[in-house]
Amino acid sequence: MPRVKFDLDLINKLTLGKVNYRHIYYGWWLVGAAVVCQFTFLSVGQVVVGVLLGPVVDEMGWKVWQFTLGSSVGTAMGALSGIIAGPILDRKGPRPILLLGAVVCSLCLCGLAIQSSLWLFWLLSVLNGLLGWSFFGPVIVSSTLTKWFVRNRGWALAIGSSGVSLGGLITPLVMTAVITWFGWRGGYMALAVFVAAAIIPIALIMRRQPEDHGLLPDGDGANSESIGEACNKSFSNERSLTLRHAMHTRQFWQLAIGFGLNQAALMSVLIYAFPFITESGFDRSVAAVGLSINGFGNLVSKVAWGWGLNRFNPRFLVPVAFGVSATGVILILTAGSFNLGLILMLGFFLYGFGFGGTIPLSTFTWAHYFGREHIGAIRGAGNPISVLLTAVAQVMIGVWFDVTGTYYWAFVAIFAALISAAALIATSKTSAD
Numbered sequence: 001m002p003r004v005k006f007d008l009d010l011i012n013k014l015t016l017g018k019v020n021y022r023h024i025y026y027g028w029w030l031v032g033a034a035v036v037c038q039f040t041f042l043s044v045g046q047v048v049v050g051v052l053l054g055p056v057v058d059e060m061g062w063k064v065w066q067f068t069l070g071s072s073v074g075t076a077m078g079a080l081s082g083i084i085a086g087p088i089l090d091r092k093g094p095r096p097i098l099l100l101g102a103v104v105c106s107l108c109l110c111g112l113a114i115q116s117s118l119w120l121f122w123l124l125s126v127l128n129g130l131l132g133w134s135f136f137g138p139v140i141v142s143s144t145l146t147k148w149f150v151r152n153r154g155w156a157l158a159i160g161s162s163g164v165s166l167g168g169l170i171t172p173l174v175m176t177a178v179i180t181w182f183g184w185r186g187g188y189m190a191l192a193v194f195v196a197a198a199i200i201p202i203a204l205i206m207r208r209q210p211e212d213h214g215l216l217p218d219g220d221g222a223n224s225e226s227i228g229e230a231c232n233k234s235f236s237n238e239r240s241l242t243l244r245h246a247m248h249t250r251q252f253w254q255l256a257i258g259f260g261l262n263q264a265a266l267m268s269v270l271i272y273a274f275p276f277i278t279e280s281g282f283d284r285s286v287a288a289v290g291l292s293i294n295g296f297g298n299l300v301s302k303v304a305w306g307w308g309l310n311r312f313n314p315r316f317l318v319p320v321a322f323g324v325s326a327t328g329v330i331l332i333l334t335a336g337s338f339n340l341g342l343i344l345m346l347g348f349f350l351y352g353f354g355f356g357g358t359i360p361l362s363t364f365t366w367a368h369y370f371g372r373e374h375i376g377a378i379r380g381a382g383n384p385i386s387v388l389l390t391a392v393a394q395v396m397i398g399v400w401f402d403v404t405g406t407y408y409w410a411f412v413a414i415f416a417a418l419i420s421a422a423a424l425i426a427t428s429k430t431s432a433d
Contacts, residue, residue: 025215025218025219026148026207026210026213026215026219027145027148027149027156027210027217027218027219028156029205030144030145030148030160030205030206030207031145031156031159031160033141033202033205033206034141034142034144034145034159034160034161034163035159035160035162035163035166036163036198036199036202037098037136037137037140037141037163037198037199037202038137038138038141038142038160038161038162038163038164038167038359039163039164039166039167039170039198040133040136040163040167040194040195040198040199041133041134041136041137041138041141041163041164041167042163042164042167042168042171043167043171043175043191043194044105044109044133044191044194044195045071045075045129045133045134045137046071046267046270046271047167047168047171047172047270047291048171048172048175048187048191049068049071049270049271050172050270050271050272050273050274050275050291051171051172051175051176051179051187051274051288052175052179052184052187052188053067053068053271053274053275054274054275054278054284055179055183055184056184059184060116060118062118063398063402064275064398064401064402065395065398065399065401065402066118066398067121067398068271068394068395068397068398069122069395069398070121070122070124070125070126071125071129071271071394072390072391072392072394072395073122073125073126073129073391074125074126074127074128074129074130075129075134075267075387075390075391075394076129076384076387076388076390076391077126077127077129077130077134078129078130078133078134078137078387079134079383079384079385079386079387079388080130080384081130081131081134081135082134082139082379082380082383082384082387083380083381083383083384084380085097085134085135085139085140085376085380086139086143086376086377086378086379086380086381086383087376087377087380088376089140089143089144089208089376089380090373090374090375090376090377092208093144093206093207093208093209093212094140094141094144094203094206094207094208095203095204095206095207097135097136097140098135098136098140098199098202098203098206099200099203100131100135101131101132101133101134101135101136101199102135102136102195102196102199102200102203103196103200104127104128104131104132104135105128105132105133105135105136105192105195105199106192106193106195106196107192108124108125108127108128108132109128109188109189109191109192109195110188110189110192111124112124112125112128112188113185113186113187113188113189113192114185133195136199136202136203138161138164138359138362138363139379139380139383140376141160142157142160142161142359142360142363143363143375143376143379144206144208145157145160145363146363146364146366146367146372146375147208147209147210147217147372147375148209148210148217148218149217149218150217150218150372151217151218151220152218153309153364153367154305154306154307154308154309154310154360154364155306155309155310157306157309157359157360157363157364158302158303158305158306158309158360159302159306160359160360161302161356161358161359161360162299162302164298164355164356164359165295165296165298165299165301165302165352165356166295166299167295168270168291168292168294168295168298168352168355169292169294169295169296169298169299170292170295171295172274172287172288172291172292172295173288173289173292175187175190175191176284176285176288178190240370240371240372240373240374241370241371241374241378242374243374243377243378243381246369246370246374246378246381247381250428251369251428251429251430252369252370252378252382254424254425254427254428255362255365255366255369255382255425255428256382256385256386257385257389257421257424258318258421258422258424258425258428259358259362259365259382259386259421259425260385260386260387260388260389260390260421261389261417261418261420261421261424262322262325262358262417262418262421263358263386263387263389263390264386264389264390264392264393264394264417265325265329265393265414265415265417265418265421266325266351266355266358267390267393267394268390268393268394268397268410268414269329269332269351269411269414270291270294271394272394272397272401272407272410272411273287273290273291273294273332273348274287274288274291275401275407276332276336276407276411277290277336277344279336279406279407280335280336280337280339281339282339282341282344286341286344289345290344290345290348291348293345293348293349293352294348294349294351294352294355295352296349296352297348297349297350297351297352297353297355297356298352298353298355298356299352299356300353300356301352301353301354301355301356301357302356302360304353304357305317305321305356305357305360305361306360309360309361309364314361314364314365314368315365315425315426315428315429315430316426317357317361318357318361318362318365318422318425318426319422319423319425319426320357321354321356321357321358321361322354322418322419322421322422322425323354323418323419323422324350324351324353324354324357325350325351325353325354325355325418326354326415326418326419326422327347327350327354328346328347328348328349328350328351328352328353328354329347329351329411329414329415329418330347330415331343331344331346331347331350332344332347332348332351332411333347333408333411333412333415334347335347336408337408363379365425366378366379366382368430369428369430393414393417396410397410
């Protein structure tokens with residue numbers, strides 16, 4: 001009990017401005033925590049896969065599809081764990097989920113650094129996705145922010161997801177240098193240390209929802225509402241569907257499949273852009289710069305998406321983001337075919353700019369359609385479709401390359417997936433639309 005009381009006192013002091021941080025709503029501290037979590041999530045879960053692919057495959061003598069199968073199945077397992085983690089998030093909050101994810105992820109990365117067996121590589125990759133990096137990813141962290149914000153939700157999600165942008169901007173360059181100096185085993189070990197150092201302290205400050213502490217979303221009424229009044233007023237003003245009700249709507253499946261196709265396309269580019277660029281005749285350093293420019297485009301887009309979410313229906317913003325990414329993919333294809341460096345960088349920038357809208361737009365759209373009270377369970381139920389499509393796409397592209405020796409038509413398929421995803425979201429409607 002004393003520790004619980006201390007934690008609650010700390011929240012009250014911070015939110016009421018009694019620790020030299022006057023008028024700072026505690027939700028904004030969670031936004032900062034989300035930046036760190038999502039930076040770490042992308043760094044260890046997705047963007048580093050493309051950087052490690054070449055060195056690991058070359059040294060171990062594996063096929064490309066064998067390497068990507070581990071991360072793909074791990075991602076799929078993460079979707080299954082999301083079905084369980086979502087309801088836990090709604091009931092207990094994100095702290096225990098983040099702590100478990102940090103410990104498991106660090107141990108798995110240490111194991112990946114010392115393993116020399118394909119089967120062990122697969123096992124550790126699957127375990128890492130099932131109980132590791134997926135537990136401090138967007139489904140958990142952004143769903144938490146959704147509970148803390150309504151009026152400022154667009155800005156909170158946009159700022160919180162900037163960690164993904166920074167991961168795409170910084171991690172490829174840093175990990176390329178680390179792998180060059182210390183090898184891929186040293187790269188995995190460095191990631192293990194980073195995860196433990198970054199996520200465990202963040203987990204300790206995470207909280208479930210403002211109503212638990214007598215607050216309202218966005219900090220409204222923080223000095224005057226009792227806990228009971230805050231809960232009643234907050235949830236009575238918002239239409240929230242249960243998981244069962246949401247799954248019986250057409251919109252649930254349109255969002256799940258639409259965002260799933262988008263995630264499959266974007267993650268496939270993130271993983272295979274590095275080998276695609278080098279296969280097209282560019283140096284590895286050019287590939288690293290291209291991925292970093294993707295991160296820069298992702299980062300600067302947050303202002304546009306945060307501003308847009310406070311003014312426009314997300315049903316119209318989402319297809320715009322998907323279309324921008326699709327344009328970037330076409331430019332990357334063109335640059336690879338004709339060895340055009342500037343066009344390649346422009347393509348990565350546009351791909352990243354559209355990518356930057358994925359997390360804030362998707363999280364905002366789910367809450368816009370189904371409310372925030374059961375958002376963890378609903379996101380957890382919809383996530384398996386996204387992750388399954390992503391896992392299948394990554395393996396299929398690896399097999400395609402091993403059979404044909406080129407990534408060209410795989411990237412054409414990625415473009416088609418983005419256009420299809422945009423059409424699905426554009427044709428979905430809430431009862432208020």
